[in-house]
Amino acid sequence: MLCRDFREIADSYLSDELLVETNHDVIRHLEACADCRRELTARRELRSKLREAFQHAPNLQPADEFAGRLKAQLQHVALTRSRFSVVRAAYVALAASVVIAAAIGFRALYQRWDSQNDNADFVSAALSESAIGDHRDCALNHRLAERPIDLDEAGRNYDPVYIDLVRAVTSGGTLPAGVQLVDKHSCVFKGRRFGHVILKYQGELVSVLVTRIDAQDRNTAAAAAEAITTAESEGYRLAYFETGQHAVYVISDLSEVENRSIAQAIAPAVSKHIRDAEHPA
Amino acid sequence: MFRLIREKTRLAEWALFENEALPHHADLYRMAMWLLRDSDQAEDLVQETFVAALGSFHRFEKGTNCRAWLIKIMYHTLSKRRRAEGRLRMVSDTEEQIAETVAFEPATPQTITEEEVLAALERLPEQFQEVVILSDVEDMTYKEIAGALSIPTGTVMSRLHRGRRLLRAELAAYANSLGIGQSAEPETSQPAEKEGGGKSSAVS
Numbered sequence: 020m021l022c023r024d025f026r027e028i029a030d031s032y033l034s035d036e037l038l039v040e041t042n043h044d045v046i047r048h049l050e051a052c053a054d055c056r057r058e059l060t061a062r063r064e065l066r067s068k069l070r071e072a073f074q075h076a077p078n079l080q081p082a083d084e085f086a087g088r089l090k091a092q093l094q095h096v097a098l099t100r101s102r103f104s105v106v107r108a109a110y111v112a113l114a115a116s117v118v119i120a121a122a123i124g125f126r127a128l129y130q131r132w133d134s135q136n137d138n139a140d141f142v143s144a145a146l147s148e149s150a151i152g153d154h155r156d157c158a159l160n161h162r163l164a165e166r167p168i169d170l171d172e173a174g175r176n177y178d179p180v181y182i183d184l185v186r187a188v189t190s191g192g193t194l195p196a197g198v199q200l201v202d203k204h205s206c207v208f209k210g211r212r213f214g215h216v217i218l219k220y221q222g223e224l225v226s227v228l229v230t231r232i233d234a235q236d237r238n239t240a241a242a243a244a245e246a247i248t249t250a251e252s253e254g255y256r257l258a259y260f261e262t263g264q265h266a267v268y269v270i271s272d273l274s275e276v277e278n279r280s281i282a283q284a285i286a287p288a289v290s291k292h293i294r295d296a297e298h299p300a
Numbered sequence: 301m302f303r304l305i306r307e308k309t310r311l312a313e314w315a316l317f318e319n320e321a322l323p324h325h326a327d328l329y330r331m332a333m334w335l336l337r338d339s340d341q342a343e344d345l346v347q348e349t350f351v352a353a354l355g356s357f358h359r360f361e362k363g364t365n366c367r368a369w370l371i372k373i374m375y376h377t378l379s380k381r382r383r384a385e386g387r388l389r390m391v392s393d394t395e396e397q398i399a400e401t402v403a404f405e406p407a408t409p410q411t412i413t414e415e416e417v418l419a420a421l422e423r424l425p426e427q428f429q430e431v432v433i434l435s436d437v438e439d440m441t442y443k444e445i446a447g448a449l450s451i452p453t454g455t456v457m458s459r460l461h462r463g464r465r466l467l468r469a470e471l472a473a474y475a476n477s478l479g480i481g482q483s484a485e486p487e488t489s490q491p492a493e494k495e496g497g498g499k500s501s502a503v504s
Contacts, residue, residue: 027461030460030461030464031457034435034441034442036441036442065412065417065467065468065471066436068412068413068414068417069414069417069418069421069432069436069437070436070437071414072414072415072417072418073330073334073418073433073437074330074437075414076330076418078333079329079330079333079334080326080329080330081325081326081329081330081333081342081343081346082339082343085325085329085343086325086326089322089325089346089347089350090318090322092347092351093317093318093322093350093351093354094314094318096351096354097313097314097317097354098311098314159383160450223383224383
């Protein structure tokens with residue numbers, strides 16, 4: 020092992036995160052190299068100082084009475100609720116069984132009646148995964164590989180449907196009360212460009228994502244225009260509709276009903292806006 | 301009779317939680333304070349974290365790292381809170397910038413104070429600060445950090461590597477200015493790299 024190699028993994032060695040074989044290599048190298056022993060000591064010292072500095076920093080210490088307040092609050096919560104009770108657990112299990120049975124029955128009826136779900140397989144899973152990925156990485160975690168650009172700029176350079184998309188999303192007039200506009204831009208997730216309007220409803224962020232459908236995005240024939248499909252994937256609620264050449268997703272942590280209600284509210288105006296852009300007069 | 305059983309169960313659960321989880325409140329507060337820089341907000345976050353932990357204490361695996369479990373809950377609570385606030389920020393290219401700008405492996409200075417270490421840590425980008433603190437202060441494993449921050453273990457490792465390197469570069473620059481803390485490093489660095497290395501202002 021060279022000094023260069025050792026210094027690359029010295030911190031993992033200190034964290035005890037190396038494989039046994041690599042650990043042995045490190046120990047052998049340290050026995051022969053005074054410089055690296057010194058470096059290791061310095062790094063250990065640095066960690067120790069960092070830990071002590073963090074634990075002693077005056078501005079990071081809790082107030083004296085905080086521990087007492089916290090304990091009193093938690094004790095009250097712990098002793099006044101009965102989630103740990105065996106008896107309660109039995110009741111909960113029984114109630115859960117009834118709810119699950121009812122849900123299964125309702126779902127069977129719902130699926131029979133809900134003809135709008137017929138187009139669930141028309142768009143490829145990859146397209147839905149990209150939309151979910153964009154919602155997660157852009158709206159929720161803000162970790163994008165590429166900086167978002169203005170919707171109008173994206174409209175001029177990539178796809179005219181992005182121009183005035185925000186107006187189409189917000190002008191429907193049937194959005195539930197309390198929906199707020201948080202952000203609007205065009206962003207790219209794994210090579211796919213989206214028009215992205217971020218709303219906030221009941222404390223949750225809601226992504227409205229518009230993207231062009233390519234031939235490979237379709238599993239079979241075109242879906243019925245504006246039919247809204249709902250699904251749950253990776254823990255998120257999806258509502259989806261399309262307009263010939265474009266797919267529109269509404270994705271959030273809201274309930275299925277709430278998420279779908281937003282899709283239903285925006286669908287007429289957004290579909291018209293996209294169709295007008297797809298087929299200019 | 302059921303009421304008596306329930307009462308005893310509650311007391312036993314509380315005693316367990318009090319012994320296992322509550323002693324970590326000061327560690328969590330320091331972490332919250334570092335992240336939020338506001339004592340009221342830090343107290344709120346810690347309280348919310350402990351209430352959530354109490355509610356799911358039956359899921360805590362005895363014998364595992366309780367502090368890491370609490371920190372994970374705290375990060376999830378904070379993340380949910382930030383999402384609800386709709387706080388948007390771009391952090392995408394910072395890691396790449398740093399990978400380019402920290403090109404050499406600085407020697408670790410040996411004569412530095414706690415305050416200097418903390419000040420240097422504060423100058424790092426946020427995503428590097430948090431992994432360094434979780435690993436080197438809170439003693440969490442790479443896997444535990446990945447769970448707390450909801451990022452892959454590989455990302456934890458690369459951020460730690462770069463974060464520690466940046467920290468050493470910050471401290472080396474400080475030590476250099478005082479003419480201290482330099483150890484020989486014949487195999488690792490070229491003079492030209494050393495002159496151009498260190499954390500540039502582009503990443504701060």
